[in-house]
Amino acid sequence: MLDDMLPDRRLLLVHAHPDDESSQSAATMARYLAEGAQVTLVTCTLGELGEILVPDWAHxxxxxxxxxxQAEIAEAMAIVGVTDHVFLGGAGRYHDSGMVTTPDxxxxxxxxxxxxxxxxxxxxEAADHLVEVIRTRRPQVAVTYDPHGNYGHPDHIQAHRVLMYAVQLAATPSHRPDLGAPWQVQRVLWNTHNTSRWAEAYAIARERGLQLWEEADHDHGDDSAGRMFGPDPDQIVAVVELQPYLDICRRALFTHRSQVNAEDPFWQFFSIMQELPGSxxxxxxxxxxxFPAGDGPATDLFEGLTPDGR
Known part of the structure; x- marks a missing residue:
């Protein structure tokens, strides 16, 4: 891609499995596409070891x-409008690692x-696959999970490691010049739960009799209830409003039928959270x-950045 062909704002998102992008980043992708930004989604595995929720597909x-x-995510991205979607190293290069639940x-x-x-x-090796993506797309902002993969899934943790390493390598002129000219990502963001909205939704879900997590199904004070669902709200630096893109988010998410059941109590809770003002x-x-100093989290992931990356 030539510099003069690139939109002024460019966003890269790195997710572990198909459906992660729709449950965590659909509004963000839809918003910036609507505003004319370049949005690149990298999915690290095909999700081969995900739980199969449709009985007819249990075999x-x-x-x-x-x-x-792969078909599910293609349909979801058509709904969101993402046209630049790649699998890390090519489809099937990296296999879903699976996950276990520990005794605790x-x-x-x-x-x-x-x-x-x-x-x-x-x-x-994995980072170099992403280096090539970074150097050809030249994003100012890159998004992935926190160092714990948000909830501990091995593939989420690895996606975090790969992006953080690739960002450093992509900016190093002496590293793999065959992968393109060096590029410095200006801002790396870690997607996280919108803590206060999740706590508010949990209270509503309990009032409606939804049974969610056994370990969380007991009374808490407001402070501990909030902290169950994410970081200290003061650590949240940006929030992309969900309401204008709610229909897109839901339609994209529910294309992942092998993984998402709209009638499941968790996804009912999730829908409650999405509908809350300020979610x-x-x-x-x-x-x-x-981000520039301000009152509360920023509302634009590109706030304070320059289009040319310098």
Whole structure:
């Protein structure tokens, strides 16, 4: 891509599996596409080991599920409007690593996983696949998970590692000049729960009798209830409003039928959260240029940045 062909604002998002982008970033992608920005989505695996929720598909092998989930994400991205979607290293290069639940109820790394599981990927090799994407798309803003993968899934943690490493390598002139001219991402953001909205939605869900997480199904004070669902709200640096894109978000999410059941109590809770005034996709600052000082979180992920990246 030539510089004069690139839009002024360019956004890169890195997610682990098909459906992660629709549950966490659909409003962000839809907004910036509507505003004329370039939006690039990188998905790291095909999600071959995801839970199959549709009984008619229960017989799918991991390979067949991966193929099906490629179709689901293609449909979802058509709804959102994303045309620049790539799988890291090519579709199927990295396999879903799977996840186990530890005795204390947390996400953990399984003992057995495929040889090409993303968790076992060579970090430099995986990062170089992303370096090429960064150098050709030249995003000012890049988005992925926090260092814990938001909730501990091994592939989410690895996606975080790969992006953070790739951002450094992409800006280093001596590193792999065959992958393109160096490019410095100005701001790295980590998507996170909009803590106060999640706590508010949880209270409403309980009032409606929805049964959610057993470990969370007891009384809390307001402060602890808020902290269950995400970071200290003061750490949230930006929120992209969800309401203008609510229909797009829901239609994109529910194309992932193998993973998302609209009747499940969690997704009912999620819908409650989406409908709350002030709800939006929240972000932490992972690296790079901070947002200009202001009252509360920024409403534009590009606020304070220059179009040319310098």
């Amino acid at each position: 799918y092998s991991p390979r067949e599920l991966g193929e099906h989930r 109820g947390r996400a953990g790394v399984p003992d057995d996983m495929p040889a090409n599981a993303f968790w076992r990927a060579d970090l430099l 939006g996709e929240a972000y932490l600052l992972g690296a790079g240029q901070p």
